[in-house]
Amino acid sequence: MANSPSGESVIRRLIKIISAFDAAHTAMPVAALARRTGLPLTTTYRLVDEMLAEGLLERGPRGKVQIGVRMWELVSRSSSMLGLREAAFPFCEDVHSVVQHHTTLGVLDQDEVLYIERLSARSSALNIAKIAGRLPIHACSSGLVLLAYAPKEYQDRILATPLTKYTESTITEPAQLRRHLAEIRQRGYAAMRGIIVPESSGIAVPVFNAENQAVAALNVIVPAHEENTAATVPVLKAAARGISRTLGWRGELKGTVHQTIKIPVHR
Numbered sequence: 561m562a563n564s565p566s567g568e569s570v571i572r573r574l575i576k577i578i579s580a581f582d583a584a585h586t587a588m589p590v591a592a593l594a595r596r597t598g599l600p601l602t603t604t605y606r607l608v609d610e611m612l613a614e615g616l617l618e619r620g621p622r623g624k625v626q627i628g629v630r631m632w633e634l635v636s637r638s639s640s641m642l643g644l645r646e647a648a649f650p651f652c653e654d655v656h657s658v659v660q661h662h663t664t665l666g667v668l669d670q671d672e673v674l675y676i677e678r679l680s681a682r683s684s685a686l687n688i689a690k691i692a693g694r695l696p697i698h699a700c701s702s703g704l705v706l707l708a709y710a711p712k713e714y715q716d717r718i719l720a721t722p723l724t725k726y727t728e729s730t731i732t733e734p735a736q737l738r739r740h741l742a743e744i745r746q747r748g749y750a751a752m753r754g755i756i757v758p759e760s761s762g763i764a765v766p767v768f769n770a771e772n773q774a775v776a777a778l779n780v781i782v783p784a785h786e787e788n789t790a791a792t793v794p795v796l797k798a799a800a801r802g803i804s805r806t807l808g809w810r811g812e813l814k815g816t817v818h819q820t821i822k823i824p825v826h827r
Contacts, residue, residue: 587626647806651799662781666702673703701750701762702777708744709774726756765796770808
C-alpha cells in the first residue's frame with residue numbers, strides 16, 4: 561500500500577533504490593542515491609538503513625552504499641534465469657573457445673535485451689553488452705533475433721513505437737524492419753554491422769524451449785567488417801541446438817546445415 565506523499569508504495573521505492581545501481585554507479589553516497597531516485601533524502605536514509613540491516617545493501621569505501629551479498633544470494637537462488645544460464649554456460653564456453661570473440665546470452669525483458677551471460681575476449685571488438693546490462697531490442701543482433709521470433713502482436717506494438725537511430729545502420733523504418741525480421745526468420749540468424757556502435761558487428765541465433773518459443777539469443781560480437789558468417793553461424797547454431805535441447809526442445813533450427821562442427825557436445 562502507498563504510505564508516502566507521492567503515493568508510491570514501499571516496494572516501489574525499494575525498487576527505485578535497487579535500480580539506481582548500474583555498471584556506471586556501483587556505489588554512491590546516500591545523498592547521491594536520493595538524487596538518482598528522486599526520493600526525499602530522509603526517506604532514502606531510512607530505507608537504506610533498513611536494507612543495510614537486512615544485508616540487501618552494504619557499506620563500501622568512504623561510507624558509500626552498494627548492492628549487498630544478501631541481494632545477490634536471494635536473486636541467484638530463486639531467479640528463473642538461473643536454469644537457462646546454467647544450461648547455456650558450457651555451450652557459451654564452446655562458442656567462445658572456437659570463435660574467440662565476445663560471446664553473450666540475452667533474453668527479452670521489458671522490450672529490451674537483458675544480458676544474463678557474457679564471456680569476454682581480449683583484443684576483440686568493442687562490446688557494450690554487459691551481464692545484467694540492457695540494449696534496445698531494435699539496435700542489437702540479439703534483440704532483432706528475439707523480435708523476429710516473437711508473436712506478430714508484439715512485433716506490431718514495437719514497430720508502432722518511435723525507434724531511436726543510434727547509427728546510420730540502425731533500422732528504424734517499420735516496413736524495412738518488418739522485411740528484415742522476415743529475412744532473419746528465413747535464414748535463422750541475424751548478422752548486423754554497426755547498428756548501435758560503428759566499431760562492432762553482432763551475429764545472433766535463437767534459443768528455444770520445450771514449447772518451441774524463442775527464450776534467448778546466443779550472440780557473438782566481432783570487429784566491424786570482419787563478420788565471417790560462413791564460419792561463425794554454424795558454430796552458433798550448433799551451440800543453440802545444444803542449449804535448446806537441454807531446455808526440452810526437440811525441433812530443428814531454421815536454416816541449419818547438417819555438417820560436422822568442431823565443437824563439443826554436452827549432454
